[in-house]
Each structure stands twice: as C-alpha cells, then as structure tokens.
Amino acid sequence: MTTRKDFGQHYLVDFLRCDPETLRSVGPTRNIFLRAAREAKATVVAEDFYQFEPEGVSGVLLIAESHLSVHTWPEDGFAAVDIFTCGEEMDAEVAIAVLTAAFRAEETVVSVHTRGQLGERESEEPDVG
Amino acid sequence: MTTRKDFGQHYLVDFLRCDPETLRSVGPTRNIFLRAAREAKATVVAEDFYQFEPEGVSGVLLIAESHLSVHTWPEDGFAAVDIFTCGEEMDAEVAIAVLTAAFRAEETVVSVHTRGQLGERESEEPDVG
Numbered sequence: 557m558t559t560r561k562d563f564g565q566h567y568l569v570d571f572l573r574c575d576p577e578t579l580r581s582v583g584p585t586r587n588i589f590l591r592a593a594r595e596a597k598a599t600v601v602a603e604d605f606y607q608f609e610p611e612g613v614s615g616v617l618l619i620a621e622s623h624l625s626v627h628t629w630p631e632d633g634f635a636a637v638d639i640f641t642c643g644e645e646m647d648a649e650v651a652i653a654v655l656t657a658a659f660r661a662e663e664t665v666v667s668v669h670t671r672g673q674l675g676e677r678e679s680e681e682p683d684v685g
Numbered sequence: 686m687t688t689r690k691d692f693g694q695h696y697l698v699d700f701l702r703c704d705p706e707t708l709r710s711v712g713p714t715r716n717i718f719l720r721a722a723r724e725a726k727a728t729v730v731a732e733d734f735y736q737f738e739p740e741g742v743s744g745v746l747l748i749a750e751s752h753l754s755v756h757t758w759p760e761d762g763f764a765a766v767d768i769f770t771c772g773e774e775m776d777a778e779v780a781i782a783v784l785t786a787a788f789r790a791e792e793t794v795v796s797v798h799t800r801g802q803l804g805e806r807e808s809e810e811p812d813v814g
Contacts, residue, residue: 606747
C-alpha cells in the first residue's frame with residue numbers, strides 16, 4: 557500500500573431543527589455564511605446565492621482553500637452544508653460553530669472525509685467480519 | 686427511532702491519475718463540467734469558475750437540484766468533485782461517468798452520503814464491538 561498526499565478535508569454538516577427565519581431567504585443566510593467563512597479565516601474568491609420560491613436558499617462560496625456550500629429547507633428547519641478545505645490556515649470547526657449558533661440548530665451532525673486517499677475507500681457500512 | 690424524509694444524496698468523487706491537460710485551466714474543465722451536468726439532467730442556475738496560478742481550477746455549478754463542485758490538482762492528476770442532488774430527475778451516476786471519461790481518470794472512487802437523516806450518523810471508523 558502506497559501512502560500519498562491528501563488533498564484536504566471535506567466536512568458534510570447537517571443542521572437540524574434550526575430557526576426557519578434564518579433559512580428562508582438569501583439575505584440572512586448569506587450574511588451568516590460570509591461571517592462563518594470570515595471567522596474560519598477562509599479567503600472568498602467568488603460567491604453565488606440563489607433564492608427558491610416561496611422560500612429556501614442555495615449558496616456557495618468559492619474560497620482559496622476550496623469551497624463552502626449551503627442548501628436550506630426552512631419548512632423542515634434543515635440546512636445542509638459542506639465545507640471542503642485544503643491547507644492549514646482555515647479552521648472549518650470555527651465555521652461549523654458559527655453556523656450552529658446563527659442557525660440556532662438544536663443538533664449538528666458532522667462527518668469528515670479525507671479526499672484523494674488512494675486505497676482508503678470510505679465505507680458507508682461498518683465492515684464487521 | 687423516528688424516520689424522516691431525506692434531503693438528497695451527496696456524492697464525493699475522487700478522480701485519480703487523470704490527464705493533467707483537462708485539469709489545468711478553466712476552459713476545458715468548465716466545458717467538461719457543464720457537459721456532465723447537462724447529460725445528468727441537472728438544471729444549472731448559477732456558475733463560478735476560478736483559475737489558480739500557475740494552474741488548477743475551482744468551480745461550482747449551483748443547480749436546481751443542489752450543486753456540483755470541482756477542484757483540480759493537475760500536477761497530481763487529481764480532481765475532487767462533489768455532487769449534491771435532491772429529487773428524482775437528475776442522475777449523478779451519469780455525471781460521474783462523463784467526468785471519468787473526459788478527465789481520462791484511471792480510477793474513480795465514489796462515496797455516497799444521505800443527508801439529513803437524524804440518528805443515522807455516518808461513521809468514519811468501522812464500529813466493531
């Protein structure tokens with residue numbers, strides 16, 4: 557088995573039972589998201605946010621360190637975020653803490669996946685022999 | 686344990702030992718990515734692509750069904766893609782097949798994660814008792 561460099565950490569973060577008011581429209585969602593990126597020391601290079609009707613937001617920040625995305629279901633109090641970060645400067649955990657507080661999530665479920673690791677395929681099912 | 690609706694499937698896809706020429710600059714990477722989205726029947730609502738110097742690309746498509754992103758390391762022949770899709774129309778597997786062929790990847794490693802499943806936390810480590 558050869559070892560190889562890894563290409564960063566990919567966080568999939570589910571925010572459950574959020575305050576729906578923060579998730580309905582681009583304005584508050586974008587503000588929260590930009591603040592999370594800033595406090596995590598991400599360098600934003602491009603952004604796009606999209607308003608669904610009657611409510612709900614998709615948004616992405618391209619950052620020098622890779623990206624952050626958010627998709628909201630205000631009717632379910634749910635937001636799905638992913639944070640892909642390469643390098644040492646940015647702290648994704650800070651972004652997750654900011655988002656948890658700002659969305660007023662009652663539960664935050666995080667899974668972390670190391671990208672580009674040949675031969676270390678992640679499994680969805682526990683590999684119990 | 687309550688069951689709840691799920692909020693879509695999130696594919697993390699590592700493309701290994703790609704043709705570096707397809708990964709160096711926005712032009713070819715964007716063309717390939719838009720074609721993959723189109724063939725997968727995604728509805729693109731916004732896009733951003735960013736050129737790294739001297740080479741390498743970050744890009745994202747916001748789609749009605751959520752998003753696709755790509756980050757390339759041409760010097761390593763590596764591309765990290767994620768595809769988050771909600772709904773029945775779009776077929777992420779088609780996008781993955783298009784990208785594998787167009788990047789000339791020798792190996793494609795896919796992991797799939799269902800978002801928003803309360804109480805079904807994914808684990809990185811096999812849970813061997």
